[in-house]
Amino acid sequence: MIKSTIDIDFSKIDDILKSYNYEKSSLIAILQKVQELYKYLPEEAITYIGERMEGLSPATVYGVATFYAQFSLEPKGKYEIKVCDGTACHVRGSSGVLAAIKEKLNLEKGKFTTADGLFSLEIVSCLGACGLAPAIVVNGTVHPQMTPDAVSTIIDTLVSKERG
Amino acid sequence: MSKIIINGRECEYTNEKNVLEVIRNHGFNVPTLCYRKDLIKDFGACRMCLVEVEGKGLQASCNLPPRDGMVIKTHTEKIRKIRKTILELLIANHDRECTACEKSGNCELQKYALEYDVQPTGKYLTREVHLPIDKSSPAIVRDANKCVLCGACVRACEEYQGLEVLGFANRGSQTLAQPIAGKQLAQTECVNCGQCAAICPVGAITIKSQVEQVWRELHNPNTKVVVQFAPSVRVAIGEMLGLEPGTNLTDKLYSALRFIGFDLVFDTNFSADLTIMEEAHEFLSRLEKGENLPLFTSCCPAWVRFLELKHPDMLNHLSSCKSPQAMMGSIIKEFVPKYYEGFTHENLVSVSIMPCTAKKGEALREEFKRADGTYDIDYVLTTQELAKMFNTAGLNFKKIVGEKADSPFGKYSGAGTIFGVSGGVAEAAVRTAYEVVTGETLKDVVITPMRGLDRVKTVELDLKGKKLKVKIVNTLKEAEKCIKEIKEGKADYQMLEVMACPGGCINGGGQPISCNEPIIREQRAQGLYDDDEKGQWRKSHENPEIKELYAKHLDRPNSHKAHELLHTTYSNKRKDCYISVGEE
Helix, strand or coil: CCCCCCCCCHHHHHHHHHHCCCCHHHHHHHHHHHHHHHCCCCHHHHHHHHHHCCCCCHHHHHHHHHHCCCCCCCCCCCEEEEEECCHHHHHCCHHHHHHHHHHHHCCCCCCCECCCCCEEEEEECCCCCHHHCCCEEECCEEECCCCHHHHHHHHHHHHHHHHC | CEEEEECCEEEEECCCCCHHHHHHHCCCCCCCCCCCCCCCCCCCCCCCCEEEECCCEEEEHHHCCCCCCCEEECCCHHHHHHHHHHHHHHHHCCCCCHHHCCCCCCCHHHHHHHHCCCCCCCCCCCCCCCCCCECCCCCEEECHHHCCCCCHHHHHHHHCCCCCCCEEECCHHHCEEECHHHCCHHHCCCCCCCHHHHHCCCCCEEECCCHHHHHHHHCCCCCEEEEEECHHHCCCHHHHCCCCCCCCCHHHHHHHHHHCCCCEEEEHHHHHHHHHHHHHHHHHHHHHHCCCCCEECCCCHHHHHHHHHHCHHHHHHECCECCHHHHHHHHHHHHHHHHCCCCCCCCEEEEEEECCCHHHHHHCCHHHECCCCCECCCEEEEHHHHHHHHHHCCCCCCCCCCCCCCCCCCCCCHHHHHHHCCCHHHHHHHHHHHHHHHCCCCCCCCCHHHCCCCCEEEEEEEECCEEEEEEEEECHHHHHHHHHHHHCCCCCCCEEEEECCCCCHHHCCCCCCCCCCHHHHHHHHHHHHHHHHCCCCCCHHHCHHHHHHHHHHHCCCCCHHHHHHHECCCCCCCCCCCCCCCCC
């Protein structure tokens, strides 16, 4: 079950809904806008959208939100790690990199954000940086030619920076 | 006349919406798991109904409109193998505790697995985790480990009730049909109608059974167990006892219930008559004062819960009358110890047999809790559960001899019996209201435009110069439209009858599994109309036991005593997890 950690300002969601005229067919665009607002889709926001839009229900909106990989139902971490699993990265060992990150961050199956909210993990298809494979992106910065040891060092550095 | 060739035979068709219907209308059959004639939305998920269409290859017949000259085959070797693989895949992921499954014997997956000789192959991976079983609802149990993702429950919740409590979550092998974010049903806006259980082809959604508890009470020497059964139970239960749909078993039910150990047998039709006495007078008094109109009928607990959850601002329209089940519950706990020797407030157990899963929730309403902490109704069994008990007891309904109900509280009029079908409550109310308003005897008691299983009926009446308009709807999706009409000031009717199940209680979530076949629904409705026809009394106020009850105890309809015993209150029950969208 998803838990919200933030207060939802429903008037902001109303503005988004109004801008799309409450059109059922614009649901995905609406969810994208709401995700931009909170960096993820809080359950309350999904419920609200489902109740507000005619012909939709919270369960149906939840279905759409969980169908597409682009939507996250968990809050993102302060550091968003994107691991490329496109063809080039995959053949050059992205699986090992991914496994190392999961182990390092103690992310069990189905969890993509650390308990302290510091890191979140996302698996993406091709970043278009195949020459740098396997690549990861941390908050917009590309890190090329990753290995399990290298990602471990990157994470350690960020953690010690946070502990200041 | 258009024709298609099915398995080499010319088959005529007219307005069948798909090839599957043509196949079935001509004595052929193909298996289906997700197809339900009664649901509008095409789905085509299970692929069991595949047929070979000449020149077009394999097609799902449920989704294929017939075209003149089409040549199809329904049972080729290729199709048989595909169907078998589909079944093997489903079974690999299916909790196969068949002997302990509520649906065993009625399960379509089980049936086809036997027909297609499916063995556990070990070829396919099975589900890794055992998903938690949701027993939070008073009415139904949801076990996702048995779900085949046919989507019938999702569609029923949307198409009948407009609630969409259930939806598909996730994708691929992780897909689940569930409430938002895996919430338990009790946390959602589920109204307990049970249509999802009625339409589920497997045991993924079943009725929450109280059979064990009731057997224990029946075999407990220290208790006296009293039972009532609802109008539509009598014309449906036969389907599970080897009889035709619509067979009226009223008298045999009285004797069979005594046989399995009930100490007193009453009829909810009696309290349906009582409901009419109260509701017709309440309606007339509202008409006179011109307040809280249209009056909403309050017999259907799914409808009541719907209003409390979604439209608490409309509760003033709802009749304050308890439902027939609840009225009977009050009467039993109040009067049985006075009328029947050996029955005391301490040893009395009250059981009701209902076509309805929502009645299980209604019985647990705080409003129906007594001072001693017990409820007016202690246990609610559905028609299905009672049929199981009869089968356990080894009763042969073809040979049972009928008896009479216990009296008082067992006689009924035809008006009471038609409560079980959409339009029946309104028809019964008008029969009494007419005579009260005009002071004349209503000769033609059948109000034909109120009959039939259409989802929406609007009937205009003339009570000797007093014009009256009544709207009758079944399914909450239609009810929601009425609410909108009323809020927009566009409603010109004075009474609104709502039953949440398609067709009314005859098709309740607790009735024998019929896959919502429209024909079975009609047979059950006819059974009730026939019962009305042959009744000694046709109007609730003619029932001699009702007259006696008022004369001895209640004085007159809507009296202070009647209000204390037979009326109730409602309250805003919006869920915390849902955001109120009423106020801008």
